[in-house]
Amino acid sequence: MSKVHLxxxxxxxxxxxxxxxxxxxxxxxxxFARYGFEPLxxxxxxxxETLMGKYGEEGDKLVFKVLKRGEGEQRGEVDxxxxxxxxxxxxxxxxxxxxxxxxxxxxxxxxxxxxxKPQKGRFREFYQCDVDTIGAPCGLADAECLAVAHDAxxxxxxxDFTIRLNDRRLLRALAIEIDAADRExxxxxxxxxxxxxxxxxVTAELSRRGFADAQxxxxxELLDGAPIPGAExxxxxxxxxxxxxVAMGVDPARLRIDRTLARGLDxxxxxxxxxxxxxxxxxxxTAGGRYDGLIGMFSGREIPAVGISLGLERLxxxxxxxxxxxxxxxxxxxxxxxxSDDQLPASLAAVRAFRDAGVNAEVSLEPKKLGKQFKxxxxxxxxxxxxxxxxxxxxxxxQLKDLRSGEGESLSLAAAVARVAGAQTDG
Amino acid sequence: MSKVHLxxxxxxxxxxxxxxxxxxxxxxxxxFARYGFEPLxxxxxxxxETLMGKYGEEGDKLVFKVLKRGEGEQRGEVDxxxxxxxxxxxxxxxxxxxxxxxxxxxxxxxxxxxxxKPQKGRFREFYQCDVDTIGAPCGLADAECLAVAHDAxxxxxxxDFTIRLNDRRLLRALAIEIDAADRExxxxxxxxxxxxxxxxxVTAELSRRGFADAQxxxxxELLDGAPIPGAExxxxxxxxxxxxxVAMGVDPARLRIDRTLARGLDxxxxxxxxxxxxxxxxxxxTAGGRYDGLIGMFSGREIPAVGISLGLERLxxxxxxxxxxxxxxxxxxxxxxxxSDDQLPASLAAVRAFRDAGVNAEVSLEPKKLGKQFKxxxxxxxxxxxxxxxxxxxxxxxQLKDLRSGEGESLSLAAAVARVAGAQTDG
Numbered sequence: 101m102s103k104v105h106l107x108x109x110x111x112x113x114x115x116x117x118x119x120x121x122x123x124x125x126x127x128x129x130x131x132f133a134r135y136g137f138e139p140l141x142x143x144x145x146x147x148x149e150t151l152m153g154k155y156g157e158e159g160d161k162l163v164f165k166v167l168k169r170g171e172g173e174q175r176g177e178v179d180x181x182x183x184x185x186x187x188x189x190x191x192x193x194x195x196x197x198x199x200x201x202x203x204x205x206x207x208x209x210x211x212x213x214x215x216x217k218p219q220k221g222r223f224r225e226f227y228q229c230d231v232d233t234i235g236a237p238c239g240l241a242d243a244e245c246l247a248v249a250h251d252a253x254x255x256x257x258x259x260d261f262t263i264r265l266n267d268r269r270l271l272r273a274l275a276i277e278i279d280a281a282d283r284e285x286x287x288x289x290x291x292x293x294x295x296x297x298x299x300x301x302v303t304a305e306l307s308r309r310g311f312a313d314a315q316x317x318x319x320x321e322l323l324d325g326a327p328i329p330g331a332e333x334x335x336x337x338x339x340x341x342x343x344x345x346v347a348m349g350v351d352p353a354r355l356r357i358d359r360t361l362a363r364g365l366d367x368x369x370x371x372x373x374x375x376x377x378x379x380x381x382x383x384x385x386t387a388g389g390r391y392d393g394l395i396g397m398f399s400g401r402e403i404p405a406v407g408i409s410l411g412l413e414r415l416x417x418x419x420x421x422x423x424x425x426x427x428x429x430x431x432x433x434x435x436x437x438x439x440s441d442d443q444l445p446a447s448l449a450a451v452r453a454f455r456d457a458g459v460n461a462e463v464s465l466e467p468k469k470l471g472k473q474f475k476x477x478x479x480x481x482x483x484x485x486x487x488x489x490x491x492x493x494x495x496x497x498x499q500l501k502d503l504r505s506g507e508g509e510s511l512s513l514a515a516a517v518a519r520v521a522g523a524q525t526d527g
Numbered sequence: 528m529s530k531v532h533l534x535x536x537x538x539x540x541x542x543x544x545x546x547x548x549x550x551x552x553x554x555x556x557x558x559f560a561r562y563g564f565e566p567l568x569x570x571x572x573x574x575x576e577t578l579m580g581k582y583g584e585e586g587d588k589l590v591f592k593v594l595k596r597g598e599g600e601q602r603g604e605v606d607x608x609x610x611x612x613x614x615x616x617x618x619x620x621x622x623x624x625x626x627x628x629x630x631x632x633x634x635x636x637x638x639x640x641x642x643x644k645p646q647k648g649r650f651r652e653f654y655q656c657d658v659d660t661i662g663a664p665c666g667l668a669d670a671e672c673l674a675v676a677h678d679a680x681x682x683x684x685x686x687d688f689t690i691r692l693n694d695r696r697l698l699r700a701l702a703i704e705i706d707a708a709d710r711e712x713x714x715x716x717x718x719x720x721x722x723x724x725x726x727x728x729v730t731a732e733l734s735r736r737g738f739a740d741a742q743x744x745x746x747x748e749l750l751d752g753a754p755i756p757g758a759e760x761x762x763x764x765x766x767x768x769x770x771x772x773v774a775m776g777v778d779p780a781r782l783r784i785d786r787t788l789a790r791g792l793d794x795x796x797x798x799x800x801x802x803x804x805x806x807x808x809x810x811x812x813t814a815g816g817r818y819d820g821l822i823g824m825f826s827g828r829e830i831p832a833v834g835i836s837l838g839l840e841r842l843x844x845x846x847x848x849x850x851x852x853x854x855x856x857x858x859x860x861x862x863x864x865x866x867s868d869d870q871l872p873a874s875l876a877a878v879r880a881f882r883d884a885g886v887n888a889e890v891s892l893e894p895k896k897l898g899k900q901f902k903x904x905x906x907x908x909x910x911x912x913x914x915x916x917x918x919x920x921x922x923x924x925x926q927l928k929d930l931r932s933g934e935g936e937s938l939s940l941a942a943a944v945a946r947v948a949g950a951q952t953d954g
Binding site for chain 2: 106119134165167193233349431435444449459461
């Protein structure tokens, strides 16, 4: 026997956690489909050249690389890598499938892998829940990203989120205005840290990066709301997207245009957005934007694109902390006990009747004393138990007990099945 | 622009294919839960030492290995690997979580990766749909594996499958009886090929592997049904498991005890089974067995275990070939057109009303001529379209058209929503 461990930064999701994750995924998926997004699945592995150079220098380092098979293995050569997000693989799919009718709206809910330094609450495997619209111009498609994320969060039960909205073209105009057109990325990287390091921190960082005091002072003026020459198109877009999002059902009180919102990824070209929970302590739970250049990197033809991504893990953590999940310990509704070897056929017939009626039902697999079977059912958190002893069998009855109320009664198997199936439907 | 490709042996699942895959997964998952199995998810990557030495020499070669990050990357060192199946990770989970209440019944539906030579219909990423029961002795738990697989295939609409059943202990007794106790694996490997190479082929293979003619002749006698000394316990188990499976609802006509069934994997210790489709041309769609030794390899304490696995891809291929899927081109029910910029708010209000009623609805994202919008809706395979022109708007009506029947009519938005939502419920 060797000591067993998980791989670094990985974790298992045991049933109790899976019940929560499945609930969140099902809800998000339903809202995605409601907006006309359709499912797509790309493989976990991509060619290494598909991924490299898309995520910036830091991102490239975090890509998990897979060893070649055969002779290359001995030489330590790599040819594939695990996907780092769901957006670059989507761009590859669009480039490889010219038959797709545009606009192409797809969702994908799937794990991605990043070799980040593991730390509390941060893992190397996590799920992204993405919708993207490929081939639609700026406007409705962008508003729809906000609306679908708004509805997904609302459907999960969140009521305290803010959608922050900006436009990369506005930030470019801003860089030009402070005479730093060639250092736009430096500026973005510094401003992007505002939430974490505050105004003084950003000012210090800009100084360190060689911005003059006058440039920094002017930058703050503009970030605080002074008119930005050359940002008219971006501002018109933001006003239009906001208006359309409200028409689609987004609560206007949740929308906030925020010039300081930068978003890290290189490939954004127009509106960018993120959604933060107030008092969440987890920061951003959703982010996205328009990336009109990425698909052209693969296909040669420029195709506009916009998308938004919800992070499963952060949502689940907050929902668990806030008690937003119904108290459900198990997906199993009924535990059918086995009174004795003689009564086993009756118990098997009973469990089968529950299952045939669509009820999740378990039968004791290792017939022990009845008390132990009840204890096992209770430990699992099952609501109902069934006993069929010789007396019940002779009378054509079963004993059904509701562990939630503590009430039990003898009734026919058909009536017991109807009772439990009915309680399910009532919620 | 560089030419874009998928990684070798990988593929994308476009929406049309995903609709089928999601349907199959949802059905299987529902049946798994109905039997009281609960969801578990293990990470895609495991430590390399967790996987190595579990799948035989050939299997080890097919494991995808992941490069170390940091300095190890330069040296081509590996420390992790992609999971090869869902059973070994489960054994690790059980060993690492002594708090789990036994029997522990879990399902996992997830991709696994094997660096097999890609060929028609065989990919390097594929889904396994597994149920396993950990900590229950041989008997009910084994029968339940057969019953849950039987019900899953039936729920998918299959009516022509056969469950083949054998016991590894019977094969061991058989090896002893032909005086080849030390060459049991050689014997199993040859017999396992019976379906592919026939009796003569197996005989030739056994000769090549050094079995004497008398041994081979005796082997065929035993495989054909002659009594096997020392196989009494295995035969009693097979009779018992068969009887219990029938009591759980398995059609007895589907069950066939078959002494030639070997199953490749090293770790089986008791009953083994596989399910084949008649006329499927795809061979085995489901396989499993009892593996009482595997968990002990990780935890030091022997814990009995049994499981069964359905292969998603083969099932989907056969179901597509047989036309077993409802003809559904898209998950979207309604396409709301945009008559003109002036009418956009009315169309957005309409699409919102459909979505709020739980109908999957799409609005044209790039308002073009109405004819083009209809064409797009038709291409997608959407059933219903909605038009709101100035006349309809003035009259408080919408035009709803059923592209399936070709019928259209003007009615209030609320009535249109009710009509479509009602049609959904009716199927």
